[in-house]
Amino acid sequence: MLGGTLAVAGLTWREAWRYRLWLVPVLAAAVVWAFVGHAATAEAGDATRLLTAIASAAAGFCGLLLAALVPAQQLTRDIEQRIVLTAFPKPLPRLGWLLGRWLGSLLIAGACMALVALAGAAAVSWRAGGIPTLRAAVPASAVFRLTALGEAVPLPHGVVRLAGPAGDGVRWTFSGLDPAADDYEILVQAQVSSLDADIVESVPVQVAVLLPDGRQQPLLLDPRSPYGRPPPDASMPNANAWLANRSSERRSLANDWARFALPPGSIDRQGQLTVQLTRLDPRSLLQLGREQAVLARPAGPLPLHALRAVLAELATPAVIAAAALAVGAIAGLPVAALAAFTLAFAGHALWTVHEVLSWNEMSRPLTRLLDLLVRLVPDFAVTGQGTRLASGEAVGWAEVGRAWAAVLPHLAALLLLGWWMLARRQV
Amino acid sequence: MADSVVRTEGLTKVYTDFWGRPRVPALQGLSISVARGEVFGLLGPNGSGKTTTIKLLLGLIRPTAGDAFVLGRDPGDAAARARVGYLPEESYLWRFLTADETLAFIGRLFGLSAATIRERSDRLLAQVGLEQARGRKVGEYSKGMARRLGLAQALINEPELVILDEPTSGLDPIGSAEVKDLILALKRAGTTVLLSSHLLADVEDVCDRIAILHRGRLVELGRVQELLADDRRLCIELAAPSPDTVAAIKAAAGPSLLGMAPPRERLEQHFRRIVAREEAVR
Known part of the structure; x- marks a missing residue:
């Protein structure tokens, strides 16, 4: 199954490339560079921190966007244009197909994030007059x-x-x-x-x-x-x-x-x-x-840690892509994309739910509902490395492991759900 | 039926709606068996259950009742699928890939090595007449070219069983004839072919046995020659008969003679001959 899964991942990569998705990171990198001359702060050091934060946000947004749209679009097109009639009779199980699409989407998101991160690191280095350590x-x-x-x-x-x-x-x-x-x-x-x-x-x-x-x-x-x-x-x-x-x-x-x-x-x-x-x-x-x-x-140096930060932050697109595939297995592109973006926003805003819960001022049913939400939705703040990079702190392999460990249960659950749905789908 | 490549027993499929309520009975109690090396035709008008049968045999959908076995295994079994080639009723391919890339990708799904894929791609693309267009994206192909590529991808794994759903759909007469020649070549090589079509001439030309479906039910099954045989009539072909011979036959046959006329070439034969002549002139 591994060879077939990798083939599907390669197909996903090639499809994204041929449909010119490389424009997304190029545009994001251009946006980061547009801020180089305009990131004005009271202290010189803060400008590089601001730039680092901007580059980090741009890379994260890029990854999120691609992770939500690429797998949702490709899987729903496979199904709606009946390409699965050619693909599914082959010996590769549907789980392999799903994992291939997920892996390919992740590779695309990771590559684009890395490109933006490196462009950001270059911008910060240029502004700081040298590569920051x-x-x-x-x-x-x-x-x-x-x-x-x-x-x-x-x-x-x-x-x-x-x-x-x-x-x-x-x-x-x-x-x-x-x-x-x-x-x-x-x-x-x-x-x-x-x-x-x-x-x-x-x-x-x-x-x-x-x-x-x-x-x-x-x-x-x-x-x-x-x-x-x-x-x-x-x-x-x-x-x-x-x-x-x-x-x-x-x-x-x-x-x-x-x-x-x-x-x-x-x-x-x-x-x-x-x-x-x-x-x-x-x-x-x-x-x-x-x-x-x-x-x-x-x-x-900063570029090294920026790349490691991408590996850590990639945990978020991994979950988003899995969610997009799970929904895309039974629904069309708009629904799949909407579900993926909803999860992305919920996961990034989970701290607000925590804060609301800490007030302890709501009715019991609403509290229980929010409590359930906190348990079900992955907390993407754990995977974020932008603040860490902006504050000049290294991103170690421990952070990468911690980020992936934090989302692993959600990731596994979503991939299993996607597999179950795709396996039951009659084409 | 130990050497049955395809076997169905009471195969039934009822499509349901979102809530699982029965909606359309697409296939009802189909029991057929296809022997190794046979070219078997599934005939029927639109909506008769041909494609549903094929999807059930490929494990793309699950039966409501009954069983299906492909190469002695469950249709969903990966080992069975590795020995089956399938051409869908339309060529559903990746528009952004070239013919070479498409065959390479499909080959990798079958776990073939790069060298094997290259060798088979060369042979198959030559066989289906796409050598010159192998580097072009499928999105730029005509319907016929895409159909030919679909056929090539169905054969990349050198299958024991080839399932062809409307293989000549979208092809010009020359292409149709080439596909029929290819089916006969597969038969000679010992490959079992399950052919679904509503073009009766195609089926008649290549199939050993046929099953006729109507509204999901099997209404006839047997050898083509036997089904089409008419023992109440007799055809006699004579090479350049003299008027005396014709008169003698007329006299001998008497009132049982239904007609006499010079034989006519089939339009397909005529078309192929004309095109071949023009090609030779160029």
């Missing part, structure tokens, strides 16, 4: 609570709330690092509040590295870091960062972390690094945990 976040291998007496207590799980007399803090250890590397960064964020009813905008802390010889060396805040800068009237001796409140959802490497360059010689010969944060203001309340500090290391 993205960073990957390395989590801490161990975390300790640091008492005001300097004692380090292991903190294997959860978070710690620091309040009361100043001088306490948290110590993070990172392992498996390259001792010779000189381009690592330490990123720190926190959830902060006040012990009294006052609004706290930011809390002064000192972030330091523990050198292999036992000395503490305060780190210097990167001037490009938008988070962690001192307020205009700040005065706190020894403070090298002022941390504003950051919830656990805000994890953009570019915007939501105080960035510190790591001085040479910080990593010991075993590849271990220890960083500690000390609270300096007794009136403040800091909530810190393992995830509040990461080590950012260079992870390769």
Whole structure:
């Protein structure tokens, strides 16, 4: 069946090519390039971030459009123009035909997304004056609570709330690092509040590295870091960062972390690094945990990660294409396309349903209905990588796997449904 | 019937509507058997159940009742399908592919190697007269050319059973005659052919046996020669008879003589002869 399925995938590709669907990514790439000169922002770095976000959105839209239309159009045409009378008597099972159409559509969507992503990466590089290098976040291998007496207590799980007399803090250890590397960064964020009813905008802390010889060396805040800068009237001796409140959802490497360059010689010969944060203001309340500090290391050029992001985001077109085929097996092109687009929009807007449910203000039947919707509709926000790329964070294979794992049940269910419908279809 | 290539037993098909309610009884209790190497004709007017029978034999639709066996297997069985070639009643092909690409694609569906596909494509395209047009897209083909390509794709797997639904539809007389020659060549090669047509002359020319369907029912089944034989009349053909011979025959036959006339060429033969003559002149 594999050879036949691949043949159908090839047919799908050839059909799309001959009907000039390559114009779609070309137009999308042109749109991205049209923004190169017009993406004006207050800060130079933000313009490239904006461009990255635009390119990402264009690639995603391209993939979605093709995934909805190509399989719906091709399968319904196979059936309506009775081409299946030539194809279905052949030894390839209908499941093979369906999978071939799905695979071919996915290849087309992926290729078009890759083309737009690369065009976007080229636009960003041109605007930035060079190919940007993205960073990957390395989590801490161990975390300790640091008492005001300097004692380090292991903190294997959860978070710690620091309040009361100043001088306490948290110590993070990172392992498996390259001792010779000189381009690592330490990123720190926190959830902060006040012990009294006052609004706290930011809390002064000192972030330091523990050198292999036992000395503490305060780190210097990167001037490009938008988070962690001192307020205009700040005065706190020894403070090298002022941390504003950051919830656990805000994890953009570019915007939501105080960035510190790591001085040479910080990593010991075993590849271990220890960083500690000390609270300096007794009136403040800091909530810190393992995830509040990461080590950012260079992870390769933008185009590489843009392509990997395409692989991750392709999980969404995969589901859309499967839905289009499932409906196309029993209905015409308009219905199949409408179903695919409806699923696409529902999957992208699922967060609004989550938000509405969190209000807890609806009748029980409506709540149950929305709850059912949340369970049935795939959440395409999981597969999106645009924000990640725009914030300068690398897209690893883990993100690709996570995206596909998130949609796998829906994908399998839709393909099975499509197969069942096509198998029952009398031609 | 151990060597039956096609066998149906009480095959019945009733088409239903969306809700599963019976709508059209297309085939009722068809029981036929087609032997290996036979050219079998399915005859009947439009709506008699010919195409429904073929679809049931190809596993494209499921029977309401009864059984069908193709090469001893269920029609939906992939192993059976691998040994069957099918030409639909119209050439439903991919308009954006060339003839070469179409045959390559169909060949891949049968799991044939690239070399085998190439070799068979060359032979089949020559056989159906599409060598010169093999690089053109099917969308640019005339109906007859598409029909010829449809025939080629039906034979790419060198099938044991070829099912041809109205094979001469859309073809000019020369093309029709070539298709009939091809069917006879398949028969000589031992291939079983199931032919559906309402062009009686086509069927008469090539079929060993025929089944006549009417409104989904089998109304006649048998060998063509036996069905068409008329033992109440006798034809005598004489080469350039003298007037005396004619007069003697008239006298001998007496009132039982129904008529005497010089034989007429069939229009198809005449047309082919004329075209062949013109081709020779060019």
